[in-house]
Amino acid sequence: MSEENVVYIGTKPVMNYVLAVVTQMNGGTSEVMLKARGKAISRAVDVAEIVRNRFITEAEIGAIDISTEEVSNREGSNSNVSAIEIQLSK
Amino acid sequence: MSEENVVYIGTKPVMNYVLAVVTQMNGGTSEVMLKARGKAISRAVDVAEIVRNRFITEAEIGAIDISTEEVSNREGSNSNVSAIEIQLSK
Numbered sequence: 806m807s808e809e810n811v812v813y814i815g816t817k818p819v820m821n822y823v824l825a826v827v828t829q830m831n832g833g834t835s836e837v838m839l840k841a842r843g844k845a846i847s848r849a850v851d852v853a854e855i856v857r858n859r860f861i862t863e864a865e866i867g868a869i870d871i872s873t874e875e876v877s878n879r880e881g882s883n884s885n886v887s888a889i890e891i892q893l894s895k
Numbered sequence: 896m897s898e899e900n901v902v903y904i905g906t907k908p909v910m911n912y913v914l915a916v917v918t919q920m921n922g923g924t925s926e927v928m929l930k931a932r933g934k935a936i937s938r939a940v941d942v943a944e945i946v947r948n949r950f951i952t953e954a955e956i957g958a959i960d961i962s963t964e965e966v967s968n969r970e971g972s973n974s975n976v977s978a979i980e981i982q983l984s985k
Contacts, residue, residue, distance in 0.1 A: 847936035850977040854963045858975075869959040871981070873944045885948075887940040891961070 810834055814841035814849040822852045827860045830895055836867075839891040842874060846889045853891045867892030900924055904931035904939040912942045917950045920985055926957075929981040932964060936979045943981045957982030 812825050826837050841849035857864045870890045875883050902915050916927050931939035947954045960980045965973050 844934070844937050846940050847934050847977065850936050850961045850979060853961060854975075854977045858963055866961060869961065871940050871943060871956060871959065873948055885944075887937065887944045889940055 810836060811838045811840055812852075814839055814845045814852060816845065819848055819851050819855065822848070823855050823860065826852060826856050826893065830856075830861055830864065830893070836892065836894040839893065840888070842876075842888045843886045846887065849889055849891055853893055856893060861895055864893050864895045867894050900926060901928045901930055902942075904929055904935045904942060906935065909938055909941050909945065912938070913945050913950065916942060916946050916983065920946075920951055920954065920983070926982065926984040929983065930978070932966075932978045933976045936977065939979055939981055943983055946983060951985055954983050954985040957984050 810829065812822055812829070814822050822839075826839070829837050839849045839852055853866060857866065868890075869892070872888050873885050874888045876886050877883055900919065902912055902919070904912050912929075916929070919927050929939045929942055943956060947956065958980075959982070962978050962980075963975050964978045966976050967973055
């Protein structure tokens with residue numbers, strides 16, 4: 806999957822990401838990967854569900870993977886954060 | 896899967912749920928299902944990752960399902976909330 810098919814879910818309102826996904830899929834992209842870390846994980850699930858239930862009803866949830874990533878904070882120490890990848894395809 | 900193998904993830908500290916899962920799996924249960932809704936979804940992912948990485952390294956993440964559930968709030972109106980189910984087995 807090329808990098809441009811990935812939507813990174815952060816702290817913006819959920820509909821911003823829904824719009825990004827819907828725009829990509831309606832523009833001919835058949836697969837979009839949602840990626841999120843930490844507290845944004847629940848927002849990523851919201852995005853996938855809203856896209857599928859309200860906007861692109863033929864979209865299907867593909868593989869869902871969870872993992873742990875190591876991140877450096879401002880003080881220079883490392884901590885672990887959970888991550889999720891949700892594949893959406895139509 | 897019987898109801899007793901389900902761990903519902905809520906707003907308690909993440910290690911409470913990790914302990915519940917580890918206790919079940921060390922007590923002979925080979926499969927535990929984590930269920931969470933809304934903002935607790937990211938905590939459920941944390942629980943699965945911590946159990947697998949730190950406590951029961953032979954545990955594997957099985958099927959991960961996401962869905963939308965309708966909940967009634969105190970005013971009597973309904974709203975939708977995302978939900979996740981994460982299967983852990985060893």
